[in-house]
Every structure is written in C-alpha cells, then in structure tokens.
Amino acid sequence: MTVVAVDAMFPGGIHTAAVEGAARASLGRDMEVVLVGDVGRVAERLNRLSYEAEFLSVMPSSPDPLVPTLYPEAELAANPYSSLLVGLNELAGGGVDAFVTAAPRRLVAAACERVLRRVPGCPAAALTEVLPAVTRPTTSDPFLLLLDAGVVHAPTADAYVGFALMGRAYSRIISRLGDPRVGLFSPSADPFLIEPAEREAHEQMAVRFGEAYVGLVSPADLTRAPCDVIVTDAGEGRLLAEVMYSLPALVRAAGAYAAHDAKRADRLARKLDEHLADLTDVCDFRAYGGAPILGYDRNLIRIKPQSPPAAVHNAVRLAARCVKREMPAVIEVGLMAPLAPDTAAGDA
Amino acid sequence: MTTAALVWDVDKTYLATRYATFAELLRTAGETAAEKRNVPGTDILLRALVAGPDAERPRVFFLSASPAFMRDVLEAKFRLDRIPVESLLLKGEITRDVLTGGFAALKEQVGYKLVSLLKWRIARPEIERVVFFGDDSESDALIYNLFAELTARRLDGPALEALLIRAGVASRKIRRVIELAAGLPPGPEVPRIFIHLAERRPPERFRPFGGRTVAVFNAVQTAFMLVSEGFLSPAAGAATVREMMDAGAFSPVAAVNSVADLGRRGFIRADDERLDAFMAAAGWSAAHTARIQRERPAFTGVRAHGAPADLVDFGAFIDAARAE
Numbered sequence: 039m040t041v042v043a044v045d046a047m048f049p050g051g052i053h054t055a056a057v058e059g060a061a062r063a064s065l066g067r068d069m070e071v072v073l074v075g076d077v078g079r080v081a082e083r084l085n086r087l088s089y090e091a092e093f094l095s096v097m098p099s100s101p102d103p104l105v106p107t108l109y110p111e112a113e114l115a116a117n118p119y120s121s122l123l124v125g126l127n128e129l130a131g132g133g134v135d136a137f138v139t140a141a142p143r144r145l146v147a148a149a150c151e152r153v154l155r156r157v158p159g160c161p162a163a164a165l166t167e168v169l170p171a172v173t174r175p176t177t178s179d180p181f182l183l184l185l186d187a188g189v190v191h192a193p194t195a196d197a198y199v200g201f202a203l204m205g206r207a208y209s210r211i212i213s214r215l216g217d218p219r220v221g222l223f224s225p226s227a228d229p230f231l232i233e234p235a236e237r238e239a240h241e242q243m244a245v246r247f248g249e250a251y252v253g254l255v256s257p258a259d260l261t262r263a264p265c266d267v268i269v270t271d272a273g274e275g276r277l278l279a280e281v282m283y284s285l286p287a288l289v290r291a292a293g294a295y296a297a298h299d300a301k302r303a304d305r306l307a308r309k310l311d312e313h314l315a316d317l318t319d320v321c322d323f324r325a326y327g328g329a330p331i332l333g334y335d336r337n338l339i340r341i342k343p344q345s346p347p348a349a350v351h352n353a354v355r356l357a358a359r360c361v362k363r364e365m366p367a368v369i370e371v372g373l374m375a376p377l378a379p380d381t382a383a384g385d386a
Numbered sequence: 387m388t389t390a391a392l393v394w395d396v397d398k399t400y401l402a403t404r405y406a407t408f409a410e411l412l413r414t415a416g417e418t419a420a421e422k423r424n425v426p427g428t429d430i431l432l433r434a435l436v437a438g439p440d441a442e443r444p445r446v447f448f449l450s451a452s453p454a455f456m457r458d459v460l461e462a463k464f465r466l467d468r469i470p471v472e473s474l475l476l477k478g479e480i481t482r483d484v485l486t487g488g489f490a491a492l493k494e495q496v497g498y499k500l501v502s503l504l505k506w507r508i509a510r511p512e513i514e515r516v517v518f519f520g521d522d523s524e525s526d527a528l529i530y531n532l533f534a535e536l537t538a539r540r541l542d543g544p545a546l547e548a549l550l551i552r553a554g555v556a557s558r559k560i561r562r563v564i565e566l567a568a569g570l571p572p573g574p575e576v577p578r579i580f581i582h583l584a585e586r587r588p589p590e591r592f593r594p595f596g597g598r599t600v601a602v603f604n605a606v607q608t609a610f611m612l613v614s615e616g617f618l619s620p621a622a623g624a625a626t627v628r629e630m631m632d633a634g635a636f637s638p639v640a641a642v643n644s645v646a647d648l649g650r651r652g653f654i655r656a657d658d659e660r661l662d663a664f665m666a667a668a669g670w671s672a673a674h675t676a677r678i679q680r681e682r683p684a685f686t687g688v689r690a691h692g693a694p695a696d697l698v699d700f701g702a703f704i705d706a707a708r709a710e
Contacts, residue, residue, distance in 0.1 A: 039639075065586065070639060077684035081650035085593075088586040091603035091647035092640035096681055 045139035046075030059350020061089035076101035110148035136337035136357035163333030187275035198239030205267035207372025218266035221255035327352030396450035398584035419462035426635035427605030497559030504566035511571035534576035624667030655687025
C-alpha cells in the first residue's frame with residue numbers, strides 16, 4: 039500500500055488544512071497517510087475530524103515550525119527535528135513513498151539538496167506549477183506545466199534542458215501526452231536579446247526536441263503558444279504563477295477602475311463575479327492542490343501554505359499517483375531521452 | 387454465573403449493516419444468516435470475551451431497534467458465530483425516521499431503548515458490571531450514558547424529565563422512564579461504553595460523555611480497551627487481535643495504527659505496562675511496534691480511566707445532534 043507523508047506544520051504552527059486534507063485522504067482507505075508534526079496538536083485537530091484510524095498515523099517532529107529565512111541552511115541546521123527534515127529523512131530512508139509539504143520554498147529546496155539524491159543526469163531539480171493553457175489540438179488537458187517555479191534562480195543551459203526533459207517525461211505520464219511540446223519562456227522572442235544561458239538552452243532544445251520545441255515564448259505569446267511545458271527560471275516562474283493566481287482579482291480591480299463611478303463599478307463587479315468564479319476554478323491553486331518537485335529520486339509534492347483541505351487532499355492523491363507511476367524512474371529515463379528522430383538522422 | 391454483562395447493539399455495531407436507503411434496508415431484511423457480515427473482528431472479539439470458564443464468563447445481551455421479524459435470522463447468525471446470547475431484544479416496528487437518521491432517529495430510539503434497558507436491569511438485579519457496545523449512527527451513546535447515570539442515581543426528577551424533553555422523547559415514554567428509574571435496584575457499574583464510529587463521525591462528538599465513553603474505529607481498539615478494563619488479559623487481547631489479522635480483518639499496520647490512535651486520543655498512558663505486554667503478545671514486528679513507540683511519549687492517558695467524575699454533558703450532545 040502506498041504511504042504518503044504530509045507535513046502537518048508550517049510557519050504559522052500547526053497546518054490545520056494539511057491535517058484535514060490528510061484526514062480526508064485516509065477515508066479513501068486506499069493509502070496510508072502519515073502526518074508529520076507535533077503529536078499533541080495534530081491529535082487535537084484530528085479529534086474534530088472524520089478520519090480513518092487504520093490508514094492514518096503520526097510521526098513526531100519538533101513542535102516548533104520552521105520560519106521563512108534568507109539563510110535556509112542555518113535554519114535547517116538549527117532545527118534538525120523539524121517536520122520538514124523528519125519527513126524528508128523518512129522519505130529518503132524509504133519509510134514513506136511520498137512527502138507533501140507546505141514549508142517555505144527556499145527551505146524545501148535547501149532541505150531536499152541536503153537529504154535527497156538527484157536522479158542520475160539531473161543537473162538541477164525543479165519545482166513545477168500548472169497554469170491554464172490555450173486549447174491545443176493534441177490534448178484536452180486544460181493545464182500546461184511550468185518549471186522551474188521557485189528553486190533555481192540562475193539556471194545553466196543544461197539545467198534549462200533538464201527542466202524540459204523532466205517536464206516532458208512528467209507530462210507523458212501524468213497528462214498522458216504522447217509528445218509534449220516545450221517552450222522556453224523569455225522576455226523577448228529575439229534570441230539575441232536574451233541571456234547567454236537561455237540562448238544556449240534555446241539552441242540545444244531546438245536540436246534536441248526538433249518539432250516538439252516551439253521556441254522562445256514571450257509574455258505576449260504565453261496564452262497563444264501551443265505548449266505543454268514551459269521552461270523558465272525560478273524568478274520568472276514564480277512571477278508567472280503569482281500573476282495567474284491573482285488574475286481574477288486583477289480583472290475585478292481593472293473592472294472597478296474602468297467603470298469610473300461607484301454605481302457602475304458595482305454593476306460591473308456583479309456581472310464579472312458571475313464569470314470570475316469559473317476563472318478562479320482554473321487559475322487558483324486552491325482548486326488543484328500541489329505540484330511536484332522533479333529531479334530527486336523520491337516523490338515530493340509542494341503545496342502552498344494557504345491551500346485549503348480540498349487542495350491538500352488533491353495533493354496527497356497526486357503524490358500517490360506519482361508513486362504508482364514510479365515518477366523518479368520516469369524522470370531518470372526522461373533525462374536520458376535521445377535526440378528527436380529527425381535531428382538524430384541529420385547528425386548521422 | 388458471573389455478574390458481568392456485555393450489552394451490544396446489532397446493526398453497525400456487531401453487524402456491518404447498511405440501510406441508508408430503502409433498497410439497502412430491503413436487501414438487509416432479505417439476507418440469510420450466512421450472508422450477514424460482521425463489523426470486522428466483532429465475532430472474534432465477542433468469542434474471546436466469552437471464552438473463559440462458565441463462572442467467569444460475562445453474559446451477552448443484544449438490544450436492537452431492528453424489527454421483530456429479524457429475530458430468527460439474527461439468532462441463526464449468533465449460532466453461526468458461536469456466540470452464546472442470553473437474550474435478544476428487538477423493536478416491534480421500524481419507521482422511516484430510522485432510515486433518515488439524525489435527530490428524528492434520535493427521538494425514535496431514545497425512548498424505546500432506554501425503557502427496554504431499564505426493564506432489562508430491573509429483571510436482572512444480580513448484574514454488577516455492564517459494558518455497552520453501540521455505534522454513532524443513532525443515539526446509542528446518549529442512551530447508554532443515560533442508563534449509566536440513572537443507575538448511578540446521579541440523574542433523576544426534574545433534571546431527568548427536562549433532559550428527555552430536550553432529547554425529544556415522547557411524553558408517555560418520559561413518564562415510563564421516570565417510573566422505571568424509581569424502581570431500579572442499586573448498580574450496576576458501567577466502566578465503559580464503546581461507540582463504533584460506523585459513520586466516521588469525529589471522535590470529539592463524544593467528548594461531552596467524558597472518559598467512560600470510548601469512540602472506537604474498530605474491534606482492535608475495543609479489544610485493547612477491554613484489556614485495560616480487565617475483561618481480557620493482555621495476552622488474550624493480543625491473541626484476539628492476532629486472530630483478527632489472521633482472518634484478514636486487519637493488516638498489521640492497520641492494527642498498529644489503531645492502537646496508536648487510542649494513545650493519541652488520551653486512552654493510553656505513555657508508561658502503561660499493559661501496552662508493552664499487549665505489543666509483545668501481538669507478535670508485531672519491531673518495525674510495527676516502532677510506529678507506536680515513536681508516538682508514545684505524547685500519550686497523556688487523560689482518558690485512560692472510565693467513569694466521569696461529574697455528570698456528563700448531555701445537553702451538548704443533544705444540541706449537536708439537533709444541529710445535524
């Protein structure tokens with residue numbers, strides 16, 4: 039039976055949504071859920087919830103949550119029994135099959151590098167995000183995969199290519215896409231106006247993926263490019279994701295501004311709200327849960343601290359799906375992917 | 387004959403009955419004894435509880451709101467399970483309220499079951515100790531706790547009447563309860579009331595009843611708690627759990643998680659020696675027992691002992707049931 043650990047702590051203390059999401063997951067009776075955190079506080083919260091005792095256990099950790107910091111290594115060193123490190127160590131040791139955490143990104147990135155091993159051939163691990171995508175003829179999947187969304191701030195060309203390979207491997211398995219198409223997000227569509235590492239990655243990907251590489255994707259093209267995977271660095275990835283989450287609020291604000299007076303603004307807001315609920319469903323992380331960190335030899339899902347229980351539940355189910363489909367092995371094979379057939383023939 | 391009694395509800399407590407819809411009710415009514423399924427492990431547990439010599443064997447009673455026409459099939463099921471049942475009390479009728487559950491079902495059940503239990507007690511004054519087994523789908527926790535408080539003489543007169551009115555019990559049933567309560571013989575002790583969380587209601591729901599009432603997820607938890615009440619030795623309790631695992635009712639991980647859950651909820655003290663004896667006798671692997679040991683320092687044991695010092699908070703429970 040698949041065992042998924044869920045980090046029950048976050049910077050505010052006990053992560054009540056994580057406990058509730060894990061409790062919901064246990065009711066499915068198809069996996070064991072292990073909550074990592076302060077036993078007393080986890081138990082107190084669990085007591086008020088419906089859960090399945092046979093399929094739920096608690097792994098004790100320090101009652102003190104980690105706090106966001108510019109110096110993650112120091113914070114981790116000072117808190118060796120934090121729920122993040124306890125959960126990751128259990129994951130590394132094989133005691134659990136996957137780990138879901140809402141710990142701050144920098145801390146997760148540093149802790150993963152400290153505890154987990156990268157799969158062979160992985161130049162850098164990447165945090166993924168899903169974004170609403172333009173309708174594509176090849177798939178009914180409404181999302182595209184974005185990576186990196188928060189781990190690597192200045193990727194090398196090899197790292198960009200690695201992100202693309204991992205993203206394609208993930209999309210093949212989870213989104214069931216035959217030949218996922220990749221784009222490189224860039225401030226400009228002109229290769230001569232971008233950073234050297236990006237330009238080198240652009241050239242490598244064109245050779246490596248052939249027609250499956252759609253080229254540079256500028257912000258203006260983001261909603262038009264027929265991509266399944268978008269590759270970028272941590273800073274731009276975060277920016278894209280955050281803008282997407284705040285899109286409904288931005289539309290509301292713009293509507294209020296455009297209406298000029300309060301009465302018209304009210305009327306417009308009511309009209310917009312009728313439609314923005316659908317937009318929120320697509321853009322909001324609260325609807326779909328977490329996203330995996332790819333590149334390590336274990337399954338790891340990061341959720342946002344504000345995720346509600348339903349999103350945590352979804353993240354736990356995604357973690358179980360990654361386990362079932364042996365995601366680290368898939369990523370390892372994906373990183374060894376040969377050149378695109380046409381390109382390989384041309385080289386020969 | 388010993389003076390201990392085990393009083394069980396049938397549906398969702400001993401048998402895994404489903405009657406959320408009329409179709410399920412019809413299917414349940416049409417099942418043969420062989421087709422009836424136990425709540426996992428309950429047959430094994432009950433056999434273990436009555437396995438001792440006659441003089442020490444607790445007497446087994448079933449009290450159910452199932453209709454009287456179920457008697458033959460239920461008695462046949464008990465024979466199949468090799469459970470010596472002293473009596474089976476059934477209700478003469480069943481109404482749609484029972485199907486819908488909630489407060490309507492609570493009103494329906496409280497009067498009938500409480501009157502039945504009081505009559506049962508008056509007819510058996512020799513019984514000194516009773517353990518109750520019910521579930522969370524109706525109002526068993528309320529009924530059993532009312533019985534415990536009435537027989538302990540901690541609830542009577544206007545307070546009792548007000549409580550029964552609040553619970554929605556019909557006035558003629560209230561009069562009957564008051565009459566019967568006045569004629570109760572002393573005792574018995576009610577050390578524990580087990581409520582099977584068949585509907586997976588949050589355990590917190592039963593906190594108003596105090597430490598005597600134990601919300602249990604399964605028969606493993608009940609077996610462990612009965613060890614602490616002396617109805618089973620640690621070895622017999624562990625053997626019972628082993629038999630449940632051998633029968634495929636629980637995996638070792640499920641059994642271990644179930645015991646750890648009791649600890650987290652305050653029913654086991656960290657230094658409880660019976661836990662060590664139980665784990666040793668259960669034959670769990672070191673990896674399995676480590677799962678309990680890692681949480682054990684946090685086991686407070688605040689609810690490890692049964693009867694509540696103060697009158698239970700019936701009002702809080704009734705209000706929560708009414709709100710559902």
